[in-house]
Amino acid sequence: MKNNNGILDRCKCTECGKEFVMVVAHVLVEVDEDDMLVDELPQCDIREYEKSQIRK
Secondary structure (H helix, E strand, O other), X not given: OOOOOOEEEEEEOOOOOOEEEXXXXXXXXXXXXXXXXXXXXXXXXXXXXXXXXXXX
């Protein structure tokens, strides 16, 4: 990963020919007590998410 700067692969759309770069990304998800996916949260600063949980 370090040698590729986080690039996993390069791919091209078979319909339009547009090229894409596949990169490593992190997604913040909310899970229930059984670790089942509840929702994918919009990208945000973890501190903002923690503040929103305190307000609930």
